[in-house]
Each structure stands twice: as C-alpha cells, then as structure tokens.
Amino acid sequence: MKKNIKTRSGFCSLILIGLGIFLGSCENKGTDQSKEVKQPNIILIVTDDQGYADLSAYDHVSKHCETPNMDRIANNGVLFYNAYVTAPVCSPSRAAIYTGQYQEKWDPKMAWASGLPHNVNTIAEVLQNAGYSTGKIGKSDFGTNYHNAQVREFPLQHGYESFIGFSAHAHDYFLLDEKIEKSTPDPYGTSASLGRIFVDSTKTSFEDTYTTELFTDKAIEFINKNQDEPFFLDLSYNAVHHLIHEVPDEYLEKWDVKKVANYDSSYGKYKDYYWDYTQVGKISDEEMRKYFLANLNCLDDNIGRLLDALEAAGNLENTLILLVSDNGGEPLAGANNLPLSGSKYTMHEGGIRVPMILSWPNGLPKEKDYKHRVSTLDIFPTFLEAAGIEIPQNGELDGSSLITPIKENKASKSAKKPLFFQFANQWAVIDQNYKLVFANDYNPKNRPITSQIMLGSNPGKIALYNLEKDPGERHNLIEQDSIKAKEMQTLRQSWLKGMEANYGNYKKN
Numbered sequence: 001m002k003k004n005i006k007t008r009s010g011f012c013s014l015i016l017i018g019l020g021i022f023l024g025s026c027e028n029k030g031t032d033q034s035k036e037v038k039q040p041n042i043i044l045i046v047t048d049d050q051g052y053a054d055l056s057a058y059d060h061v062s063k064h065c066e067t068p069n070m071d072r073i074a075n076n077g078v079l080f081y082n083a084y085v086t087a088p089v090c091s092p093s094r095a096a097i098y099t100g101q102y103q104e105k106w107d108p109k110m111a112w113a114s115g116l117p118h119n120v121n122t123i124a125e126v127l128q129n130a131g132y133s134t135g136k137i138g139k140s141d142f143g144t145n146y147h148n149a150q151v152r153e154f155p156l157q158h159g160y161e162s163f164i165g166f167s168a169h170a171h172d173y174f175l176l177d178e179k180i181e182k183s184t185p186d187p188y189g190t191s192a193s194l195g196r197i198f199v200d201s202t203k204t205s206f207e208d209t210y211t212t213e214l215f216t217d218k219a220i221e222f223i224n225k226n227q228d229e230p231f232f233l234d235l236s237y238n239a240v241h242h243l244i245h246e247v248p249d250e251y252l253e254k255w256d257v258k259k260v261a262n263y264d265s266s267y268g269k270y271k272d273y274y275w276d277y278t279q280v281g282k283i284s285d286e287e288m289r290k291y292f293l294a295n296l297n298c299l300d301d302n303i304g305r306l307l308d309a310l311e312a313a314g315n316l317e318n319t320l321i322l323l324v325s326d327n328g329g330e331p332l333a334g335a336n337n338l339p340l341s342g343s344k345y346t347m348h349e350g351g352i353r354v355p356m357i358l359s360w361p362n363g364l365p366k367e368k369d370y371k372h373r374v375s376t377l378d379i380f381p382t383f384l385e386a387a388g389i390e391i392p393q394n395g396e397l398d399g400s401s402l403i404t405p406i407k408e409n410k411a412s413k414s415a416k417k418p419l420f421f422q423f424a425n426q427w428a429v430i431d432q433n434y435k436l437v438f439a440n441d442y443n444p445k446n447r448p449i450t451s452q453i454m455l456g457s458n459p460g461k462i463a464l465y466n467l468e469k470d471p472g473e474r475h476n477l478i479e480q481d482s483i484k485a486k487e488m489q490t491l492r493q494s495w496l497k498g499m500e501a502n503y504g505n506y507k508k509n
C-alpha cells in the first residue's frame with residue numbers, strides 16, 4: 001500500500017462455518033440457520049477499464065491520480081497486486097466473474113461475446129437461493145442479446161430481483177431519455193447506446209442525470225431498503241469507459257478541461273460521435289488524461305457516498321465489498337497501466353492485470369497487501385465461503401476461495417495451478433512466476449501512441465517472461481528457457497482440449 005501504514009495483527013474471525021447450504025438446493029429465505037448467524041452483505045463493484053496504475057492505494061499509482069474513497073476500501077481490507085481477469089475486454093471477462101468459470105467452456109470462438117448459458121449458475125442465483133436479496137445496478141454485458149429483457153443475459157433472468165441499468169457494452173453517461181432516443185438515427189450505435197435504461201424490465205427515461213451519480217443513488221436506496229436481511233448488490237459502473245469526456249461540470253472545472261457538447265441529432269449518427277471521441281483526435285492526449293482523471297474522481301466520490309451510506313446504516317463492518325476492473329485500462333481513454341505494458345484488448349499484462357480491492361471488517365484483516373496471484377475466477381468461491389455456502393467440489397468452479405489464503409498470507413489453491421487466457425488469436429499461460437504469451441498491440445498501425453502506454457516488446461511473437469523480475473515484459477526468455485516454454489505449451493494444449501470437451505454441454509438462447 002502506498003501509505004506506509006502498519007498492518008494490524010489481530011482481526012475478528014466470523015463464525016460462519018458449516019452452514020451446509022448447497023449450491024442450487026436451498027430455496028428458503030430466512031432459514032433457522034440464518035437467524036443464528038448473520039451472513040455478511042456482499043457488494044460487488046465492477047469498474048470499467050480502470051488501469052492498473054489508476055488506484056492511489058498502490059505504490060505504483062499514476063501521476064495526479066487520487067482515489068481516496070477506493071483507498072478507504074483498501075485500507076479497510078486487502079489490496080491485491082496480482083489480480084487477473086480472464087479476458088482483456090468487458091464481456092468475456094464479466095462472464096467469468098459472474099459464473100466463476102472459464103467462459104471459454106461455452107464460447108468456441110473464445111473472443112468478444114461469450115453469452116451466458118441457461119445451465120450455468122451465476123453468483124446472483126446462488127446467493128439468492130441462499131436467502132440473499134439481490135439487485136443489479138449499471139452495466140450488464142455478456143456480449144450477446146442486448147436490449148432484450150427476456151433472454152438469459154438479462155439480469156432478471158439470472159438471479160437478480162431488481163435491475164436498474166443497461167444491457168449493452170456501453171451507454172452515454174448523460175443521455176438517458178426517450179426524446180434523445182427517438183431523435184437519433186441509431187440509438188444503439190455499435191452496441192454503445194443512448195436513451196432510456198431499464199428499471200427492471202421497463203425502459204425508463206431519466207433526465208438531468210449522470211450515470212455514475214444515478215447508479216450510486218439507486219445503490220444507496222437498495223442498501224437502505226434491505227437493512228434487515230443479507231443482500232447482494234452488484235454495482236457495475238460504466239465509468240471509466242469511453243466516452244470518458246462526459247463528466248459533470250464541477251469535475252471539468254476542477255481538472256481544468258472544457259465541456260464538450262452532449263450528442264444531439266445534428267451530429268448525425270451516434271456511432272460516429274462515439275467513435276470520434278473514442279480515439280485521440282478531437283481531444284488531445286494530455287486533455288484526455290485530464291478528462292479521465294475527472295471521470296475517475298467523480299466515480300471515486302460516488303463510491304465515497306456509498307461507503308458513507310453503509311456506515312450510517314451500521315452495515316460497513318459486516319459487508320464484504322469487492323471492487324475490480326473488468327479489464328486493463330485503455331490509454332486512448334486516458335487510463336494508465338504502467339509499469340505494465342500493453343492495454344485493454346491485449347494479452348500483455350496491461351490488458352489482464354487489474355486493480356482489485358476487498359474489505360470485510362468482520363471477516364478479514366485490514367491494511368493488507370496481498371501479492372500472491374489471484375483471478376476473478378476466485379470471486380465466486382470467495383463469496384460463497386463468506387456467505388457460509390458450501391463450495392462445490394465437483395470441479396465446476398475454476399477458482400478457489402481467498403478467505404483463508406488472505407488471513408494466512410499464503411497462495412490460494414488456484415494460484416498453485418496455471419492460469420489460462422485466450423482472446424481471439426491472443427493467448428497466455430501463467431504458471432508460478434512465468435508467463436508464456438502470444439500478444440498483439442491493439443490495432444498498432446492506427447493507434448496513436450499516448451503517454452500513458454508502454455507498448456508490448458514482442459507483439460506477434462511467442463514470448464516467455466519472468467513476471468516477478470520483469471512485470472513490464474521486456475526480456476523474452478524463450479531462447480534461454482525453451483524447456484519451460486515447451487512445458488507451458490503442453491499445459492495450454494491440454495487446457496484447450498478440456499475447454500473443447502465442454503462445448504456440447506451448454507444450453508444457449
């Protein structure tokens with residue numbers, strides 16, 4: 001942790017062992033057992049495209065970045081230095097977060113749009129079955145079947161009792177009303193959208209609002225409404241994704257950048273507006289960084305409001321909060337992954353190693369730096385253990401709980417096994433300190449080089465790195481350690497066969 005605070009030695013351990021609730025088999029709300037033991041509330045905060053260096057609790061924090069409220073979570077719990085997502089873009093990464101399984105099991109293309117099969121449990125379903133009140137706020141993006149409330153990918157169809165948000169890969173931060181939706185030739189753009197968002201299954205207008213603030217208001221309402229029973233709140237902000245320049249005026253003033261007019265139909269197609277402001281061009285590199293910091297500042301202030309509301313309700317101590325970015329930062333949007341190389345869309349460390357923090361004062365130590373490798377596949381079993389739900393041992397889940405490893409400062413079961421990645425033609429295997437990788441820089445010919453990025457050193461080549469000594473992936477060891485590289489290739493082939501063996505098992509829409 002950046003601030004040199006001594007780790008407290010003692011902490012409360014929660015008596016939550018052996019509730020014996022089985023996955024999918026417990027339909028009761030408020031069992032006798034739940035009266036005896038207070039299950040923790042669980043809040044999962046997913047941020048969008050936040051870079052590895054865009055969290056000020058880290059000692060490698062990027063210049064000018066201050067996230068004091070996210071740091072409150074870290075100081076109240078655990079800061080992860082080696083947290084990986086399973087893919088360098090939103091939708092496949094999220095599929096793994098919510099199912100605890102490699103999304104490649106049901107996605108033969110292993111690329112942009114994993115979808116969500118009917119016969120794979122989500123964390124919301126399992127917690128709901130165990131008596132939790134469940135709510136989803138913000139972005140729902142499984143890469144398929146957008147804007148449709150009847151499909152498996154829609155939150156009400158996979159374990160959430162309430163939903164306020166959008167089902168698409170991106171949404172305008174300001175424009176959430178029917179009028180703009182009707183006056184736009186392409187309200188769904190290139191799956192980025194504007195106009196009404198869903199309140200449960202009903203498309204609803206909101207005016208004079210901003211998604212980060214609206215989603216936080218709704219999250220606070222949810223917390224206050226569910227004071228008396230354990231809840232699972234999934235708060236998936238669209239910040240800090242493109243369109244990064246869309247920030248409330250007070251933050252623009254603070255960061256000394258000018259207001260860009262909101263989209264209106266005189267601009268033409270929304271997808272053109274979206275694309276124009278997604279690339280450095282209309283906005284300079286230096287200004288884009290300021291917009292990013294303003295956008296992140298607003299997100300952080302809103303997370304502060306959420307923490308204050310939890311504290312005021314007396315719920316902070318018994319709430320597990322996990323915040324994670326769904327993929328690495330996008331330097332074209334002003335994010336910063338340094339000292340890692342690469343970015344979102346790439347299999348370099350900057351695409352897949354992300355900020356992650358976790359607090360649970362009643363169950364975990366505070367002010368803890370955890371440097372063993374973790375994966376977002378571990379989130380599902382960690383939530384189960386915290387909630388006293390038995391973790392299935394049938395091999396279905398691909399991660400393992402982090403509760404005991406954090407307390408004992410040891411590697412988890414899953415960190416002892418290799419971790420695999422496949423995204424289109426890019427892939428990686430991480431085994432102990434080694435990473436074998438085939439990565440490309442995203443669209444390198446057209447991509448402006450921004451000051452926030454360090455490009456990969458061996459794009460388009462298979463490379464072997466020692467991540468402990470060389471997290472920036474500059475020194476390719478494949479010639480000098482070809483035996484290790486071959487071993488890792490064999491591991492990868494075996495994993496790919498294992499994924500392919502599953503393809504017939506999943507029921508899609």
Ligand SMILES: [Ca+2]
Binds near residue numbers: 049089090241327
């Ligand atoms: Ca993302």
